[in-house]
Amino acid sequence: MLCDEATVVAQAPSFDAVTRLVEAARTIAVCAHTSADGDALGSELALVELIERRWPEKRVSALLADDDVVPRIYQFLPGAERLVRAVDYREDPDLFVCVDLSQPGRLADARAVLERSGRVAVLDHHPSAEAFWDAGVVRPDAAATGVIVAEYALHLGAELTPTMAQNLLCALVTDTGRFQYQNANGEAFRVASALVDAGASPSEVSLHVYQSDRLSYLHLSATVMGRITTFEQGRIAYSYATMADLEANAVPVAECDGLVDIVRRVDGCEVALFLKEVPGGKVRGNLRAKSDRDISVVAREMGGGGHPAAAGFTVEGDIDRALAVVLPKLRALYATDGEAR
Numbered sequence: 017m018l019c020d021e022a023t024v025v026a027q028a029p030s031f032d033a034v035t036r037l038v039e040a041a042r043t044i045a046v047c048a049h050t051s052a053d054g055d056a057l058g059s060e061l062a063l064v065e066l067i068e069r070r071w072p073e074k075r076v077s078a079l080l081a082d083d084d085v086v087p088r089i090y091q092f093l094p095g096a097e098r099l100v101r102a103v104d105y106r107e108d109p110d111l112f113v114c115v116d117l118s119q120p121g122r123l124a125d126a127r128a129v130l131e132r133s134g135r136v137a138v139l140d141h142h143p144s145a146e147a148f149w150d151a152g153v154v155r156p157d158a159a160a161t162g163v164i165v166a167e168y169a170l171h172l173g174a175e176l177t178p179t180m181a182q183n184l185l186c187a188l189v190t191d192t193g194r195f196q197y198q199n200a201n202g203e204a205f206r207v208a209s210a211l212v213d214a215g216a217s218p219s220e221v222s223l224h225v226y227q228s229d230r231l232s233y234l235h236l237s238a239t240v241m242g243r244i245t246t247f248e249q250g251r252i253a254y255s256y257a258t259m260a261d262l263e264a265n266a267v268p269v270a271e272c273d274g275l276v277d278i279v280r281r282v283d284g285c286e287v288a289l290f291l292k293e294v295p296g297g298k299v300r301g302n303l304r305a306k307s308d309r310d311i312s313v314v315a316r317e318m319g320g321g322g323h324p325a326a327a328g329f330t331v332e333g334d335i336d337r338a339l340a341v342v343l344p345k346l347r348a349l350y351a352t353d354g355e356a357r
């Protein structure tokens with residue numbers, strides 16, 4: 017049993033509703049969120065394989081929300097080569113399945129596909145505002161969407177193939193920060209154990225995701241590390257990379273996902289912020305909490321969102337402008353509670 021009885025019972029009707037949508041559809045587009053990460057891509061590819069094996073007569077497409085390539089470190093995922101950019105997908109699918117997202121704003125180019133789809137299903141673990149879908153499972157207590165896809169496979173009585181297991185293990189490993197974040201609960205470990213039994217390789221995931229940094233990326237990391245600044249008695253730490261830094265080191269924006277993890281390493285820091293300039297005159301922010309402080313509040317105030325301990329946002333402008341807005345909001349997290357925590 018991967019999760020407790022109550023969770024299984026609670027999810028079953030919603031999984032059945034998703035199944036009914038799949039059965040009623042002939043063409044299905046599956047898509048994860050913009051700036052796809054290991055959970056987004058791993059969960060999407062596993063779900064696509066699950067649907068295709070279970071319902072071979074369906075025509076299933078795996079979409080990328082962005083007009084971009086698959087991040088280098090995730091190209092090893094089984095099936096990654098079949099991901100199609102949403103801008104290149106011309107059909108009006110009967111069903112659109114959102115994976116690892118439950119806010120249409122995070123679909124980027126794929127939003128247009130969602131809007132011309134017949135029905136919508138969602139499998140996600142982000143806290144979401146309003147349900148725009150016809151059926152779905154959204155469980156913020158799940159460590160990764162990969163957990164939910166694994167449980168859907170279990171619910172269907174489908175075999176977990178080694179390739180599905182590998183995709184789902186990558187989803188779990190990355191969204192739990194290698195089982196180190198606060199979301200790494202018993203369910204995450206139980207599912208991971210089942211995935212390894214089904215043929216997933218933790219060492220291969222680790223090799224590609226964590227031990228294949230390009231030298232130029234490591235040099236950029238050194239710059240970011242050298243800039244780490246703390247305030248509020250060391251409880252808040254931040255750093256950043258400008259467009260010039262990325263260009264000087266020839267590191268694509270999509271490869272900078274891990275830089276916030278360097279910032280969070282500071283001893284005593286409870287909140288970590290990493291900012292990077294991205295094309296279009298914008299700045300993308302990654303926020304992480306090492307304590308139980310909810311930084312998704314700040315991400316939402318900045319127009320983004322996410323989980324209490326891991327959230328993000330995108331704003332117009334450069335690093336200085338973004339810092340001028342976000343740093344006071346981070347300070348405000350500490351302004352009211354002094355002795356409260």
Ligand code: 5GP
Pocket residue numbers: 049051053119122142301302303319320321322323326327328329330
């Ligand atoms: P990251 O900082 O790794 O990009 O994102 C951390 C978490 O926050 C992820 O679960 C991600 O899906 C979510 N997140 C990041 N940026 C946004 C955003 O702009 N809007 C929303 N709603 N969620 C975000």
Ligand code: MN
Pocket residue numbers: 055056116141160161191
């Ligand atoms: Mn996720």
